[in-house]
Amino acid sequence: xPSFPRVLLGLFCLLVAVLxxxxxxxxxxxSFNGNKSLAFPPDGFSWQWYENFLTNPDWTTSFTNSLFxxxxxxxxxxxxxxxxxxxxxxxxxxxxxxxxALLITPMVVPGVVLAIGIYAVYLDTHLVGTVTGFxxxxxxxxxxxxxxxxxxxxxxxxxxxxxxxxSLGANRLTVFRTVTLPLILPGVLSGAxxxxxxxxxxxxxxxxxxxxxxxxxxxxxxxxxxxxxxxTVAAVGTLLxxxxxxxxxxxxxxxxxxxxx
Amino acid sequence: xxxxxxxxxxxRPRGAVWLAAPAVAVLxxxxxxxxxxxxxxxxxxxxxxxxxxxxxxxxxxxRTVLQRTFIVAGWVTLASLVCAYPYAYAMTIAGRNxxxxxxxxxxxxxxxxxxxxTLAWVILLQDSGVINSMLRGLGLSPVKLIRTLPGVxxxxxxxxxxxxxxxxxxxxxxxxxRLLQAARSLGAKPWRAFLQIYVPLSLPGxxxxxxxxxxxxxxxxxxxxxxxxxxxxxxxxxVQNQVLSxxxxxxxxxxxxxxxxxxxxxxxxxxxxxxxxxxxxxxEA
Numbered sequence: 001x002p003s004f005p006r007v008l009l010g011l012f013c014l015l016v017a018v019l020x021x022x023x024x025x026x027x028x029x030x031s032f033n034g035n036k037s038l039a040f041p042p043d044g045f046s047w048q049w050y051e052n053f054l055t056n057p058d059w060t061t062s063f064t065n066s067l068f069x070x071x072x073x074x075x076x077x078x079x080x081x082x083x084x085x086x087x088x089x090x091x092x093x094x095x096x097x098x099x100x101a102l103l104i105t106p107m108v109v110p111g112v113v114l115a116i117g118i119y120a121v122y123l124d125t126h127l128v129g130t131v132t133g134f135x136x137x138x139x140x141x142x143x144x145x146x147x148x149x150x151x152x153x154x155x156x157x158x159x160x161x162x163x164x165x166x167s168l169g170a171n172r173l174t175v176f177r178t179v180t181l182p183l184i185l186p187g188v189l190s191g192a193x194x195x196x197x198x199x200x201x202x203x204x205x206x207x208x209x210x211x212x213x214x215x216x217x218x219x220x221x222x223x224x225x226x227x228x229x230x231x232t233v234a235a236v237g238t239l240l241x242x243x244x245x246x247x248x249x250x251x252x253x254x255x256x257x258x259x260x261x
Numbered sequence: 262x263x264x265x266x267x268x269x270x271x272x273r274p275r276g277a278v279w280l281a282a283p284a285v286a287v288l289x290x291x292x293x294x295x296x297x298x299x300x301x302x303x304x305x306x307x308x309x310x311x312x313x314x315x316x317x318x319x320x321x322x323x324r325t326v327l328q329r330t331f332i333v334a335g336w337v338t339l340a341s342l343v344c345a346y347p348y349a350y351a352m353t354i355a356g357r358n359x360x361x362x363x364x365x366x367x368x369x370x371x372x373x374x375x376x377x378x379t380l381a382w383v384i385l386l387q388d389s390g391v392i393n394s395m396l397r398g399l400g401l402s403p404v405k406l407i408r409t410l411p412g413v414x415x416x417x418x419x420x421x422x423x424x425x426x427x428x429x430x431x432x433x434x435x436x437x438x439r440l441l442q443a444a445r446s447l448g449a450k451p452w453r454a455f456l457q458i459y460v461p462l463s464l465p466g467x468x469x470x471x472x473x474x475x476x477x478x479x480x481x482x483x484x485x486x487x488x489x490x491x492x493x494x495x496x497x498x499x500v501q502n503q504v505l506s507x508x509x510x511x512x513x514x515x516x517x518x519x520x521x522x523x524x525x526x527x528x529x530x531x532x533x534x535x536x537x538x539x540x541x542x543x544x545e546a
Contacts, residue, residue, distance in 0.1 A: 009347055009350070009351055010351070012347050012348075013347065013348050013351045013363065016344045016345075016347075016348045016366075016422075017363070017366040019344065019418075019419055019422070020366050020367065020369070020370050020419065020422060020423075021366060021369060021370070022381070022385060022391075022419065023370065023373055023377075023378045023381030023382060023385070023419065024369060024370065024372075024373050024381070026381050026384050026385055026391060027373065027377060027378075027380070027381045027384075030381075030384060038380075038383065038384050038387070039389050040384050040385075040389075040390060040391045040394065079283075080283045080284045080287060081284060083280045083281065083283060083284065084280065084281040084283070084284035084285075086277060086280045087277050087278055087279065087280035087281030087282075087284075088281060089277075090277035090280075091277045091278045091281075095278055099278065099281050099285075102285070102288070103281065103284055103285070103288065105288075105292065106288070106292055108476055108477075108524060108528060109292070109296070109480075109521065109524070110479060110480025110482075110497060110517075110520045110521060110524060111480055111482050111497070112480065112482050112497040112500045112501055112517065112520075113296070113299060113480070113500065113517035113518075113520055113521050114292070114295065114296070115501075116299060116500060116501075116504045116510075116513055116514070116517055117294075117295025117296050117297075117298050117299040117517075118291060118295045119504070120295065120298045120299070120302070120510065121291075121294060121295045121298060136287070136290065136291050137291055139287055139291075140287050140288060140290075140291040140292050143284050143287065143288070147284070201374050201375050201376075203375060203376050203483055204482050204483065208505070218374065218375070218376050221374070221376045221377060221380075222376050222483070225376070225379070225380050225383070225487060226487070233376075233377060233380050234377070234380070236374075236377065237373055237374055237377030237378075237380070237381075240372075240373075240374050240377070241372050241373050241374075244372040245372055248372070
């Protein structure tokens with residue numbers, strides 16, 4: 001029989017788990033609410049909020065905007081961030097350390113301070129409400145995540161493999177394409193996923209640089225929450241939750257298969 | 262003449278730095294330059310001088326908000342630590358399946374969009390919300406949570422808890438539990454062995470978690486803005502209000518600079534503790 005402290009620890013962990021999962025547990029039932037209200041438990045059952053998300057142009061446009069911006073950010077930030085990860089790992093230890101500290105600062109700068117600065121610059125350069133503006137800002141925010149993910153793969157990568165390929169006559173580009181890249185691919189892919197999510201979910205800077213003509217999904221969600229009690233937000237949250245779960249489970253299965261072969 | 266591989270390894274370190282050039286360029290353009298503008302305006306808008314800072318520190322409202330921002334960050338950090346430490350410990354002693362379940366509970370919150378998560382907290386905390394319904398069901402009187410400081414602290418703790426659990430777990434995982442057995446065999450009571458051997462060894466993870474959560478709390482904007490009320494305004498909301506509603510870039514900028522300086526001072530103070538974490542990790546490896 002488990003001892004008394006163990007039972008206590010188990011109960012405590014159960015409470016913490018409930019705290020962690022509580023938002024997910026209320027959002028999913030709320031998305032099937034029969035009424036336009038956020039009172040819990042929801043009243044009745046309907047698909048109307050999903051229907052609203054898929055047909056209302058406010059929601060569909062902001063969704064496609066976010067998807068478009070996040071895809072570009074995933075490509076650009078992964079390219080730039082992967083290069084930077086090579087720079088950090090292969091530079092002399094001191095320089096590399098400094099460079100890394102510099103490149104992860106976007107993670108600690110308070111969001112609003114960054115947002116007013118970017119807003120000021122964008123007002124002067126007419127980048128407010130443009131795709132370029134969003135892509136630039138989100139790429140900067142995503143670089144740290146790519147850097148950390150790729151650097152983790154590079155640290156366990158055996159550089160003698162590159163030397164071996166080089167000594168057999170491959171030029172540096174061929175070495176990168178056929179030896180290095182395939183081996184660090186899991187890190188690069190998870191970096192790309194992080195970059196995509198960073199952009200897709202970014203709200204603070206987006207609230208400042210948005211315009212009536214270019215809104216992203218988080219901005220639409222935020223305005224919807226502040227304007228009225230609309231369960232469409234819960235429907236969007238539920239859809240995104242299941243989409244993310246699928247991608248991550250697929251990634252894990254892919255990783256496991258790679259690990260076995 | 263050196264052979265080819267040796268030449269490559271000798272030449273690379275210097276050239277390698279340049280691979281980071283595009284990333285550094287993006288950072289200069291969209292991070293350093295905008296922050297420089299914020300600092301510049303705080304000293305020049307509307308007139309050259311430190312008027313904006315004098316205004317900031319003389320206004321009682323601002324001082325209250327600044328103090329409240331630190332107090333909320335402190336409560337969130339404390340609440341996260343109290344929840345995270347036993348949870349991370351349980352992760353290290355649990356069986357394989359139980360550990361997987363516990364890790365999943367930490368990661369699943371990330372799969373729900375950040376703004377949607379705040380809406381969920383509105384649903385949970387509102388007067389007719391889940392928590393108050395449960396309290397009523399138990400025959401207790403309902404409590405006001407939405408638009409109050411405790412409500413903000415609860416919501417922020419849920420969002421930031423994973424950032425406390427993960428670093429603590431990663432350090433605890435590497436602690437050699439035979440040290441505890443050794444202490445026990447030498448006659449220490451289980452609690453004493455835990456407090457004198459295990460807790461000190463887990464401290465690097467605690468420091469890392471505390472710093473991350475405290476710094477992220479200071480800059481929180483969305484959760485306090487949606488869950489809080491006028492009596493729980495935090496510094497970020499004041500900055501936003503000065504710039505977007507009052508179009509006062511100088512005062513907004515000064516507030517932003519105060520927040521920025523506080524963040525970097527804390528980071529600089531924490532740097533030695535973080536280095537300790539690194540060397541501890543290296544010893545493990």
